[in-house]
Each structure stands twice: as structure tokens, then as C-alpha cells.
Amino acid sequence: MTAHGTLDSDTTRAALRTIRTRTELPVSFVGLVDDDRLVLRGGIGLRTPALSGLPVARGAGVGGHVLRTGRPTAVADYGTAGITQHYHAQVHAEGLRAMVAVPLAVNGVVRAVFYAADRRESTFGDAVLGAVARTVRDLAYELRVRDEVERRVRFAEAAAAERSALGGVDRELLREVFSELRALAGEISDGAVRSRLESACGRITDFGRGSDGAAPATAPPRALTVRELDVLAHVALGCTNSEVAQRLSIGAETVKAYLRSAAQKLGTRTRFESVTRARSLGLLP
Structure with missing residues (x-):
């Protein structure tokens, strides 16, 4: 499942900044799920383009292992870790050694893998892993809310488009959706999604004014x-x-x-x- 349309660059970069702040590690980056692989997209603290756009196969390297298992993984030294060495050259070019990777899963589907890394050999404790996991968990919650908003907006827009055929029961259903949309709006900060939400609510209230929309x-x-x-x-x-x-x-x-x-x-x-x-x-x- 592709996550490119859901994880916009602003959202991703904000999460990467939070990870670097919470872990106090110099590097954070992300791989977005594209079909059955990861594609590394963007990072903070990277010095070279070696990892930019790098496709990571399921089961290969740290991120591929996370994509396959759906569980966080950490290595103290990438060069000597017991993982496949498909991407040793790229990781070595960036000078990374210690690395932790955590999956971003929404409704049971992994959409991305977030990394934090150091240029020194290091055994990460629970504090580092917990900091990354907490950031990813917060982001997963926001994305679940976004998905629910999008689903309800699509329903409301479709229902409003068919308003001439709606009866009393359908009108009550629209009112229920309207109230739920407004409640969800209070839980999300994404401006674009909120704009679509307000537009959908406006179309629902138009229905209440009659068919002429006056x-x-x-x-x-x-x-x-x-x-x-x-x-x-x-x-x-x-x-x-x-x-x-x-x-x-x-x-x-x-x-x-x-x-x-x-x-x-x-x-x-x-x-x-x-x-x-x-x-x-x-x-x-």
C-alpha cells in the first residue's frame, strides 16, 4: 500500500524533527512503503545523497526487516550486525553505524519506517527506542483520524450530491455524519483536511435549506x-x-x-x- 499520498512532506519532516529532538541522535530519516518495498525519502542530519531515493526490499537491511516483521529493530553497528548487507555501501557512505527503525502502522498496515541513527557504535536503550516509538505512535493516531475524516467527507459529499432523492431517514443520517465530522475536526490540525471537512459540512447544511440551496x-x-x-x-x-x-x-x-x-x-x-x-x-x- 502506497503511503506517499498520506504522509506529506510537512508531516514527515515534523516527525523527523521530533525524533531527533527526543533521541538526541544526529540523524533521522524515513522510508515510505511503495508496493512491497520501502523508498527512503528525506532526512535530517544526512550529509550525502547516498540514501536519498534508495529502494529497500522487504526483508533486506534494517528497514526491510522491519517491513517484513512489523516490529522495531535496532543495531549497535550496521557493518557487523547480523542482517543482510545489501545497502552496506550506501550506509557506509553516509557514515552511519548505530541505527533504530520503527514501523508506522495504521489500521494494521505498515505505511512507513522511521529511523534514528548515530555515526558511532552504540547500543540503544529503552529510552531511545521509546522516544522513536512514541513519535511514530502519535503520528499513526493523527493518520487514523485523517483517514476517518476523509472517509466521512467522501460519504457526505456523495450523499449531498444525491440530496434530491433523500428521504427523512437519510436526512437524519446526514445529521449524524455532520455532527461526527465536526467532532473529528477538533482532533486534527492538518489545514487541508480541515478545509475539506468544512466544505463537506457546508454542503450538508445546504441540504437543510431546500433544493434551491438559497x-x-x-x-x-x-x-x-x-x-x-x-x-x-x-x-x-x-x-x-x-x-x-x-x-x-x-x-x-x-x-x-x-x-x-x-x-x-x-x-x-x-x-x-x-x-x-x-x-x-x-x-x-
């Missing part, structure tokens, strides 16, 4: 904040304050505060009036 005749006196709209989206599904708090990972009192501020802006008195008003303004589907 804008509401009136607008709230003050714009709702992102979090106020997130809370209303879940209230619209019938969630209690405690359920909203759990879904959005905030406190129940915070949910009440958002509901109060939203009601003040919308000129409503109850949570359900707020939902109705928000829908009439095209803010909710």
Missing part, C-alpha cells in the same frame, strides 16, 4: 463559534449534555456554557429552540 433570509446577530456549533450539532441528535461532553472531550459545564452563549446569540430560550433557529439560518442540516 441562503437564509436572516442571519444571527453574532456569529456562532466553532465549538458552539459543534455542541448544537450534537444536541440536534438528541444527545444529553453529558453525551455531548463525552463526544467532544470537554466538560459538561463547558457544554452548558456553550449552549448559553449560543442561545444568547440566536435569541432563543431553550436548547431545542436554539437547534431550530440554527437550522432555519442554514447553520445545521
